[in-house]
Amino acid sequence: MSTSADTITFEEALGKLEQIVQKLESSELSLQDSVKQFEEGIKLSRHCSQILEQAELRVEQVKQNENQA
DSSP, X not given: OOXXXXXXXHHHHHHHHHHHHXXXXXXXXXXXXXXXXXXXXXXXXXXXXXXXXXXXHXXXXXXXHHHHO
């Protein structure tokens, strides 16, 4: 992957994850390439999870601020 998983948007990471899944499901990759794609997918998945966790925290903060107003 040319772009670091830490610097891409959620949408970009999700798109790359979808591409990886398609490649892995196609059964056209060698074992070594499959493992590399799997490792990249794990990195992207973790990145997406972190972004979602941050978004959830922001939503909770907004809800708390609304309840205090």
